[in-house]
Amino acid sequence: MTGTMRAVVKTAPAPGSIELRTVPIPQIGPREILVRVKAAAVCGTDVHIRHWNAWAQARMHPPVVIGHEFSGEVVEIGSEVHTVKVGDRVSSESHIPCNNCQICHEGSRHVCPHTKCIGVHQDGCFAEYIAIPEEIAFVYNDEALPWEQLALMEPLGVSVHGMTDVPLAAKSVAIIGAGPLGQMGILVAKLTGAARIIVLEPSPERAKIAKDLGADAVIDPIGEDPIAAVRRLTDGFGPHVAVDFSGSVAGLTAAMQYLRPEGQLTCVALPDKPISVSISDFGYRGCSIRGIAGRRMYENWEEMRGLLARGLDLSPIVTHVLPLEEFERGLDMTERGECAKCILIP
Numbered sequence: 001m002t003g004t005m006r007a008v009v010k011t012a013p014a015p016g017s018i019e020l021r022t023v024p025i026p027q028i029g030p031r032e033i034l035v036r037v038k039a040a041a042v043c044g045t046d047v048h049i050r051h052w053n054a055w056a057q058a059r060m061h062p063p064v065v066i067g068h069e070f071s072g073e074v075v076e077i078g079s080e081v082h083t084v085k086v087g088d089r090v091s092s093e094s095h096i097p098c099n100n101c102q103i104c105h106e107g108s109r110h111v112c113p114h115t116k117c118i119g120v121h122q123d124g125c126f127a128e129y130i131a132i133p134e135e136i137a138f139v140y141n142d143e144a145l146p147w148e149q150l151a152l153m154e155p156l157g158v159s160v161h162g163m164t165d166v167p168l169a170a171k172s173v174a175i176i177g178a179g180p181l182g183q184m185g186i187l188v189a190k191l192t193g194a195a196r197i198i199v200l201e202p203s204p205e206r207a208k209i210a211k212d213l214g215a216d217a218v219i220d221p222i223g224e225d226p227i228a229a230v231r232r233l234t235d236g237f238g239p240h241v242a243v244d245f246s247g248s249v250a251g252l253t254a255a256m257q258y259l260r261p262e263g264q265l266t267c268v269a270l271p272d273k274p275i276s277v278s279i280s281d282f283g284y285r286g287c288s289i290r291g292i293a294g295r296r297m298y299e300n301w302e303e304m305r306g307l308l309a310r311g312l313d314l315s316p317i318v319t320h321v322l323p324l325e326e327f328e329r330g331l332d333m334t335e336r337g338e339c340a341k342c343i344l345i346p
């Protein structure tokens, strides 16, 4: 397809420097598809790109169209595309693994050291159109799922990865942080049969949302001692699993202490400071720590399909829908935690 489109572009390697511009519609290669973006979700990563933090500086070479969470309709396919067709409703993986290194060959594409990310290394989805490789398209043609929710498959996949790393059926789980990913985590824990869902969240607004989504108990870790409170709710032994969506040093440190013997602390968020840990205490109880990066390709995608078929409803997570032109407002609200997920419509 030829012509121009509106796109939100990181224009220069500096703080700010994000503008709505008119740019050419991307051209596709033989193994790529062109998607008309129907809905795109704002993420904390986009806020980091705006501030031009060290993470963004190390990866981006502006000008780049930002945005990596979206849904849309396939409007064109390359000559060697076989599994996706024009008219398909798709969401997308944001990571493009190299498929050629030893890590990819071992089946761990989600941690391929040569991964490229859409909206970071190459043009993303805050635009009318995006070109992506066929292999990262997630086809989901059930129209019962609105575009706004289909745009959330990428962050949902991270939450699912974190929440399913240890099977939760009949287990107790502590969810640290009830931002958008933690909120998704509550929904996943319910659908996968967790016996008890304890949420640790200091914000009263988010605590209420956590309750409404089905948390059995919500603890304010600033107002009360989280270690005593979690133990009290788990017969004194602590939860089988704690999943951290907060990146909070205090939250992680407490979790290492209240975790049940043989329990797992699953780290989804990335703390920006080092954490000091007593390995002797943690190790003596036989506990483990697990890092979560991206989504397992394609196991987590299939789990999402299963959860959606089982009735996973992400509508409470979509709190704001704005036209693409109001991307600055979306970034502001995301940065201040005033929304769960803010959707942009190009």
Ligand SMILES: [Zn+2]
Binding pocket: 043, 044, 045, 068, 069, 154, 155
């Ligand atoms: Zn994201």
Ligand SMILES: [Zn+2]
Binding pocket: 097, 098, 099, 100, 101, 102, 103, 104, 105, 112, 113, 114, 115
């Ligand atoms: Zn690789």
